[in-house]
Every structure is written in C-alpha cells, then in structure tokens.
C-alpha cells in the first residue's frame with residue numbers, strides 16, 4: 001500500500017474568474033495556497049477592453065464558454081474544487097440567453113463531472129438573493145410573513161409597499177432567512193433558481209459535496225464600469241461621474257443588503273474548506289439594508305457632485321421591495337462581514353478613480369429596457 005503523496009496541492013477552478021466576485025475568489029484562493037484556474041468567456045458587455053489586468057499572470061486562464069462541453073472538459077481536468085461564478089446577470093431583456101448560460105451551463109458542468117467520473121471534491125455555486133419571491137416583512141399586528149411579488153396593477157397605481165396578507169397594512173422589512181419561498185419572477189431569478197436546484201439535486205444523487213451561496217447585492221473594485229444592467233453602485237457612480245443624476249425606480253425607499261466583494265470571497269473560501277457547509281444553502285450578506293434613494297445621495301456626496309437622484313416614477317416588474325439577508329446560518333460557521341458599506345464605498349471610489357474615463361451606457365440601456373417593457377411607468381398603463 002502506498003501512502004498518498006503528501007504535497008498534492010489543491011487546484012481550484014473559478015468560472016467567471018475575470019469578473020467582480022470570481023476575481024476576488026481567485027485572489028483569496030491564491031492567498032490560501034491553492035493552484036487556480038479561471039474559465040471565463042470575457043463577455044464583451046462586461047469586459048469591453050478584453051482580459052482585465054487584475055487576472056494574475058500566474059493563474060491559468062482558459063478562455064471558454066460554460067455553454068460549451070469541450071471548454072468544461074478542458075477547464076475541469078485535475079480540479080479539486082469548483083467555484084461556479086460565471087453567469088449572465090442583471091436586468092437585461094434577453095430570456096433565452098439567461099437560461100442558456102446559467103441553467104444549461106450549470107447542467108453541463110454537473111454532467112461533465114459525473115459522466116467523466118472526475119475527482120472533484122466540492123462544487124460551490126454563486127446563487128443569489130434573487131431566488132426569493134420577496135423578502136420577509138413584519139406587520140405591526142400580525143407579525144412576520146414572507147412577501148409575495150407585488151402585482152403590476154398595484155405598482156402601476158404608484159403603491160410600492162408590501163402589504164400584510166391578513167389586514168393589508170404596509171409592513172416593514174425584516175431579515176430574510178433561507179427558508180423563504182423561492183420563486184423570483186424575473187428571468188435572471190428563474191435561471192439562478194434553476195442553477196441552485198440542479199446543483200443540490202445532483203449533489204444528493206452523486207454524493208459529491210455542494211454548497212449554494214445566495215449572495216446579496218455585491219459591490220466593490222472590479223465591478224464592470226461598462227455594464228449598464230447590473231450593480232446599483234457602479235451604475236449610479238457612472239451616471240454621477242458623467243454629471244447625470246442616478247435614476248431611482250419606485251419611490252427610493254426600496255432597500256437592498258449591499259455586501260462588499262471581499263466578504264463574499266471570504267464566504268466562498270470558508271464553505272470550500274469547512275465540511276459542515278456541505279449540502280448547504282447559505283445567505284451571504286451583511287444583515288443590514290440601505291434604501292436605494294439614500295444610496296444615490298450618499299454616492300453623490302462622496303463624489304462631490306451635488307446632483308439629486310431622478311425619480312421618474314418607474315418600476316421594474318418582478319423586483320423585490322426589500323431584502324435584508326439573515327446571515328445567521330453562515331455566521332454559525334464563523335462568517336462575519338468585515339467591510340462596512342461606508343468603507344466599501346470608499347474603496348470602490350478609490351478604484352474607479354484609477355479606471356480612466358468612465359463612459360455612460362445607462363441611458364441607452366434604459367431605452368432598450370423601456371422599449372421591451374422591462375421598465376414600466378406608474379400611472380401610464382403600459
């Protein structure tokens with residue numbers, strides 16, 4: 001009997017490793033002493049200038065597409081741990097591409113590992129808070145409930161509140177735990193829920209450990225300054241830097257849990273290295289929420305641009321009113337976010353200042369969304 005070699009290094013594959021979250025997982029995995037390989041297609045909408053300079057030279061870079069079986073076969077050879085971050089994300093009008101990249105791409109990953117009997121030890125998936133229908137709320141009289149997607153007719157009347165299902169009173173958001181019903185109503189959410197379900201059922205069937213991490217809104221250095229469809233902080237900053245007001249939907253009181261990207265990367269390393277996470281689904285966030293209108297004012301203030309947000313009275317069907325991640329499940333494994341919103345914004349703004357001229361792509365994107373009725377106006381009946 002021969003002993004296993006003592007010095008076999010762990011090899012991690014990070015899909016989407018050129019992107020915001022993936023690239024920070026790459027850094028964390030390299031710092032952890034792992035060999036790292038990246039599979040990334042360099043989606044042009046995200047990477048208008050090609051391979052970003054933050055992908056370390058020392059990392060093996062496989063330019064390929066998660067929709068291509070051959071690319072998975074190349075990328076998965078010799079891999080111990082997979083962090084599957086590559087995805088098509090945001091409020092783009094496409095339907096088929098979300099399903100193709102996210103659901104089909106994940107299916108190919110899982111099928112390739114199983115059919116080739118690859119010795120992968122764990123698969124960690126980037127899921128999203130978007131898989132929830134809505135956040136959790138508390139009625140002053142009837143207590144806690146999980147919200148339902150607000151009907152379009154309600155939003156069209158300019159009523160954006162979440163109402164108690166028993167008495168109809170407007171109710172305040174409270175932290176949302178992982179038991180909240182899945183069922184986000186936009187195509188992105190459906191595709192993320194597909195990815196998660198495929199992973200969990202595959203893990204049970206194959207016995208290979210899996211972990212799904214439901215990230216809340218992630219921000220920080222390396223968030224694409226080109227993609228006008230994703231990243232509220234990035235979108236608001238690119239508007240302000242072009243002396244244009246951030247466009248805030250609804251009444252600006254809708255809120256999100258904004259988590260700094262390095263904290264998300266730390267959560268990934270934690271679940272990759274702790275067996276107690278295996279088979280689990282975890283929220284990753286801060287447990288705090290910021291109102292989007294306040295965020296727009298805060299960014300204007302930090303950038304020294306006295307430009308108030310523009311509230312055109314529009315909304316996006318299927319969006320949540322509020323989501324605060326209840327992070328106690330991951331906290332029980334030792335997770336605690338380390339970077340506050342304020343410090344994270346400072347670090348993001350310091351980074352964006354190094355990115356040269358910042359273009360404004362949002363206005364054209366918005367026209368595209370409005371034309372396809374992915375953005376609607378309250379009171380306009382359309």
Ligand SMILES: NC(=O)c1ccc[n+]([C@@H]2O[C@H](COP(=O)([O-])OP(=O)(O)OC[C@H]3O[C@@H](n4cnc5c(N)ncnc54)[C@H](O)[C@@H]3O)[C@@H](O)[C@H]2O)c1
Pocket residue numbers: 015016017018019020021022039040041042043046047064065066067084085086087088089101126127128129192214215216217218219223224231
């Ligand atoms: N940023 C957030 O707020 C947030 C929140 C919840 C979940 N997520 C999830 O986290 C993951 C990473 O998101 P991000 O914010 O870093 O996005 P990102 O756009 O910065 O990075 C995604 C990367 O995937 C690559 N990619 C896209 N399509 C691909 C394809 N077909 N084949 C190979 N590579 C492809 C892109 O080139 C990009 O480098 C995604 O799965 C996303 O759904 C993000």
Ligand SMILES: [Zn+2]
Pocket residue numbers: 139140141142143164165166167168169
């Ligand atoms: Zn009530």
